[in-house]
Amino acid sequence: MTFDVARVRSAFPSLESGVAHFDGPGGTQTPLSVGQAICKTMTGPLANQYTITEAERNAEAAVDNARSAMADLLGSTPEGIFFGRSMTQITFDIARTLAQDWGPGDEIVASRLDHDANVRPWVRYAQQSGATLRWIDFDPATGYLDVSDVEAVLTDRTKLVAITAASNLIGARPDIPAIAKAVHAVGGLLYVDGVHNTPHAVVDFKALGADFYGCSPYKFFGPHIGVMTASPALLETLHPDKLLPSTEHVPERFELGTLPYELLAGITAAVDFIADMVPGSGSRRERIIVSQTAADEHEHALNHRLREGLQAMENVTLYSNARLKTPTELFSLAGINSENIYKFLAERKVNAPAGNFYAIECSRHLGLGDDGAIRAGLAPYNTVEEIDRLLEGLAEATIKLK
Ligand SMILES: Cc1ncc(COP(=O)(O)O)c(C=O)c1O
Structure with a gap:
């Protein structure tokens, strides 16, 4: 299994600019x-x-093809795939729908590792329904969120746990199958944010054990739209707001208004692109597994080089230290404002933005307030040369911005 990064790069017109993109976690x-x-x-x-x-x-055809493509990408079934404006919008919609059955005494659980898209909808609808909101914390020193951190807040009144499969700020990957078992043991539902996980993992929705798994194709080469998967049987039990003439069928019941057919065609093309990153034969799902595994190895080799380089710099603090993580690094340079480093690097055609990236609870829990730090996230099109340019830029910034 070889990963031909030059071949992959040649598919992206924007890379001809020579900019090194470490902003993939914001959108590839x-x-x-x-x-x-x-x-x-x-x-x-x-x-x-x-x-x-x-x-x-x-x-x-655009709709059917996109459902099939997403089912192949996520290891799910086309009847359990639906689309929305964004993962944020879908999560607000699902929270509003589920909250019809919540009331005082019920408990909703959110995590401080998560992007706010998988926090605020639950906070808002827990409040509105009179349910109690409980928090899962992670260890700020390691970025690790253990199953025991989840178990600590579960009770027989837990209705739903919302958690990320990978933090978009520090890359940490909780053990979703184990968390699913614990949540189901108390009779709760597990809502998983797969937005940052999906570009970096072979997703097997059925094996994960989650009840809902959402993602955003613009994080994996596709258009700006949201995708959710759940079992059709679960979707049958839910009744979202809908127009009188619109269908009651699942999964269409969850799609408000006319779908963006052109973006759905873009999703199918993005999934086909992923399947073809390593050319081969077999079903699309089989080719996705081969390609994503190879891309993952490529990204992790680059990530190793990046981490070694960052750790060798005395003035760097690394916040992304979980045992299991995506190739996404969050760091700061002592005494230098992260936003200034972001600008300094951008002038040298290296895009590594700074901020909290909407993972505001996570940024605060790490002790970074609302400012966050610099994030460098790897994508399959990144190269060794780009990693070295990033490290050189940081070394130069250390001298010039002090
Ligand atoms: C982990 C994570 N969850 C959710 C979102 C929100 O996704 P969307 O823009 O599709 O609402 C993002 C966007 O950056 C994200 O990184």
Whole structure:
């Protein structure tokens, strides 16, 4: 299994600029094939979904293909895939729907490791329904969130636990299958934010044991849209707000208004791109597993070099130290404002932004307040040369910005 980074890079027009992108956790660059699929669908014959005209059938195909593609990517079933404006919007919608059954005495659990998209909707609807909100903490020194940290807050009144499969700020990866077992043992539901995890792992939704798993294709070469998966049987039990004439079918019941067919075509192209990062044969799911495993190895080799470089710098504090993590590093340089380093690097065509990246509870729990720090996240298109440019830029910033 070889990972040909030059071949992968040649698919991305934006990389020709020479900018080293370590901003993938905020949104990756986009292959030409994804842009072309969006353009082709948008400018081809297109109408609302139905089966009489070619234009209607194109819309039908865009939806069906995207459900199949996401099911292949997540190890799920097409009938359990639905789309929304963003993971944030979907999470607010699901929280509002589930909260119809919550009341005083019920307990909702959120984690301080999470992006606010998987925190605030639960805080808001717990408050509104009169349920109690409980927090899971992680160890700020290591960034590790252990199953025992979850078990500590579970009771027989736990209705739902919301937790991330990987922190977008420090990369930490909790043990989701073990957490799912613990949550189900008390009769609760597990809502997993897979936005940062999905680009860096072979996802097997069924093996994870989560009840819901959400992600955002713009973090893995696709368009700006949200995707959720859950078992169709669970979705059948839920009744989101809907219009009178719109369908009661699952999963369409969860999709408000007309879907963005062109973006759905972009999702399919992004999944096909992932499956083809390492050319091969077999089903799309099989090719995804081979490609993502190879991309993961590539990213981790680069991450090793980056961490060694950062650890060798005396003025660097690294906050991303969990045993199990994605190749995403959060760090600061002693005595230098992170935003200034971000600008300094950007002037040298190295994009490594600074901030809390909406993981505001996590940033505060790490002792970084709302300012966060510098985040360098790796993507399959990154190279050794780019890692070295980042490290050189930081060494230069240490001298010039002091
Ligand atoms: C871990 C994580 N969860 C959720 C979100 C929100 O995703 P969306 O922009 O699709 O609402 C992000 C976005 O950065 C994220 O990184």
